[in-house]
Amino acid sequence: MKSMLPIIFVALSVQAEGSWRFLLLADWHSAEKYTQTEKNPSWLDETIAEDIATVAMLKNKFGGDLILMPGDSNGGHWDTPNFIKNNYPGATPEEAILKAGHFCYSGMVDSFRKGGYSRLIMAVGDHEIGDNPWPAGSVVSRCQPQFREAFAKEFNRNPDGGRFLYEQPVGKASSRPLGTTYENTSYAYRHKNVLFITIDAFHQENPDEKIGDEGSVTGTVIGPHLQWLEEVLAEARKDSGIKHILVQSHLPVIYPVRKVNSSGMLMDDGIESAFWKTLRKHGVDIYFAGEVHANTVTKDPESNVVQLVSRGNFFNNFQTLDISDNRIEVTCYNQLGGKASDGEYEVSGRLLIDKSGAGVRIEGEGELAVLDPGARHLHFDFEETVPLVEQPIMGTANRKKEDPFKLRGIKCARIVPNRGSFGPHYSALTTHVDLVPGMQGMAGLFSEQSRLGVFAMGPLHGDRAVSYALWVKTTSLENQILINTGSIWGTELKNFFNLNLDDGVPQVMVSEHQTVTAEDVEKLNDGEWHHIVAGMPSNGCRLSEVEIHVDGKPVETRLSGNDVKLHFNQAVRLGIGGLNYSNKAFDVLPVKPFVGCMDEVSVWTRGLTPEEIKVAMGFKGAQQR
Structure with a gap:
């Protein structure tokens, strides 16, 4: 924009x-x-x-x-x-x-x-x-x-x-x-x-x-x-x-x-x-x-x-x-x-x-x-943080029922700008995320006290496809939440699309008891940078059809729980590195806040091609949409 x-x-x-x-x-x-x-x-x-x-x-x-x-x-x-x-x-x-x-x-x-x-x-x-x-x-x-x-x-x-x-x-x-x-x-x-x-x-x-x-x-x-x-x-x-x-x-x-x-x-x-x-x-x-x-x-x-x-x-x-x-x-x-x-x-x-x-x-x-409906709508490159007062986010001012500047009880006075096509109103409120050298310029260093959440809603909706991509570096053995999409209106623990890293293994979670987990991959909690892509190949696909790529290569997956046609809550806020804006019902999920570094976090509302995954990884010469 x-x-x-x-x-x-x-x-x-x-x-x-x-x-x-x-x-x-x-x-x-x-x-x-x-x-x-x-x-x-x-x-x-x-x-x-x-x-x-x-x-x-x-x-x-x-x-x-x-x-x-x-x-x-x-x-x-x-x-x-x-x-x-x-x-x-x-x-x-x-x-x-x-x-x-x-x-x-x-x-x-x-x-x-x-x-x-x-x-x-x-x-x-x-x-x-x-x-x-x-x-x-x-x-x-x-x-x-x-x-x-x-x-x-x-x-x-x-x-x-x-x-x-x-x-x-x-x-x-x-x-x-x-x-x-x-x-x-x-x-x-x-x-x-x-x-x-x-x-x-x-x-x-x-x-x-x-x-x-x-x-x-x-x-x-x-x-x-x-x-x-x-x-x-x-x-x-x-x-x-x-x-x-x-x-x-x-x-x-x-x-x-x-x-x-x-x-x-x-x-x-x-x-x-x-x-x-x-x-x-x-x-x-x-x-x-x-x-x-x-x-x-x-x-x-x-x-x-x-x-x-x-x-x-x-x-x-x-x-x-x-x-x-x-x-x-x-x-x-x-x-x-x-x-x-x-x-x-x-x-x-x-x-x-x-x-x-x-x-x-x-x-x-x-x-x-x-x-462009096919563009990268959210893109956080962590090159800078900016005071919220200098770049206000629509909807965060003059609210009576809640303090929109707090995520999980911690006040957020800065933002990480959104470089994607959804523009500055999808910038993420943040605190306790330090900027350190990353895979492409700077990256975000997360601790258990870090907060990073998008106040604007979506883009998940119904049976429409969604894809995530990001670089991570961690040594944590926990089941860490990388991207959370918790409902802001209801309390049901379903109809979301979360990306976790379970003891170094990528996992997509859509309810408390339904996941797709990468199979036969080297654990990614080795303290080195790794690239993860998780997404739906098409609208209305089943959980078992969700695709995971690690370091640019597709991996086999294992389904846990019932296989279902994916259908998302249409009123969610996206959080990165923790539960952030999701309601307290999400506290029962078996996940912990992310501890480590993230870079180039991106969201699309469609599946990605192998060439587009290369773009997300930052390969030179790859054709960017």
Whole structure:
């Protein structure tokens, strides 16, 4: 990722002649307070006034005709006994949801209107339907209709007469999928030379039936819903006045994406889904998503469809999009500090989609640099450590529930910079890791008190492949943990992908009782440098198929425990040399902190070729991706 100099904007950015602008604000997450409107606590007026002041600042300083919002405005746990007891005693969950939704969404819409934006085009996120997961047979699963009704009534219908706001057909296609569950939450809306299509991607067939990892709800667009989308896109392509087609939903499709403090849900089947193939077929320009609280731009490998996953998070990040007939220019802004209404933001990324030539030119930089899904996402070379205050990591500031600067009780005031494609927000918090001569420049010297952990999440997710590579030097006889991927939300000791060194023998552990261990290899705890690669050859492989390379050569492996198809927790933080960010449940694992030296620690979300292993080892002349 290219670095960008911060620019503090004190006036409206200049727009190209003939262009117009809208703002992108995903995962705002600040509307829950409006559910308290009826109770009217003493703090409410002040926080609402701050919302209005911030929106007014955005309008005055950055302009824009409307705001696009790819989901997640609130907490949404309105079906729970605690929420009902504290707010609407005696109400049924259905009644509580409708009442809370009315206050939440009408208050939010009113504040944005007072600030200057009368058009909010918002997609349903998981928090708009009660927050994931949705266990089969649960109250939150049963109340999906009420969650949608509360949302649609305030966002998509006229408050005076209840008329749907976006009824203008697209050619011969209806503006919304009439007769489906989504007829009030999925719709097409044309503004000037752009067709916006908003998709409610949360599919449920039966509240008592589990259909995916999240329970009775999964992320997909199928059946009549997909057929409607196909019809709208086909009709839009016949209209010469529609220069760009922009689709928004809540869930990312192209993997991997950066993730911070999120449940990390993605759309089912990724780019192989019928939904994505439909966007590709009809040449959609940008697919907008949120959910993961981080910015990632990715280009579809088979077309010019761009996926832009972004973050809003209490106004601390947003994007402007300047639209002309043949260009889309995206600028990402990051809050510098203080109150959002102060308006102090820096430019943290730019993206250009230029269709003026024979082809389509797509260029990005900073936080909006176009990510190569096959690149080395994490790479710690240990050439330096940097004070955290000089290179802050997104998500580590102003947290109330925990001190993010501590790993396993020890404060971390420095970072080891991430040189991989996931960029500086995946730098690792660290302490008690000394820099000493290594295999390539400097290396990290670890003791039992060392800490090195990545606050941002992932990149493990579902059945997607992952590969690790690193140099190690140790004399320890213990079963040492080299790379840990413990869940930050749950306590189950499974669905992770850890690399250990058990008395000098490399071992991959995926649960407390399931491992793959290198066979017939010389022990690597001889005080010399050795290179280890451990990874999956393909998505969805079995534990027995995991490959281990030692000093560049493949080795035989031995399976312990049941052989399973690998499937990972999607909300993990990566730790190096110890358990670091993983929850206390991981303390029962039969591992000890690493004592020795590490160098060139790297992570990919795919399998590696023999040539790429040579690159990871630092061989001269090897071709690097």
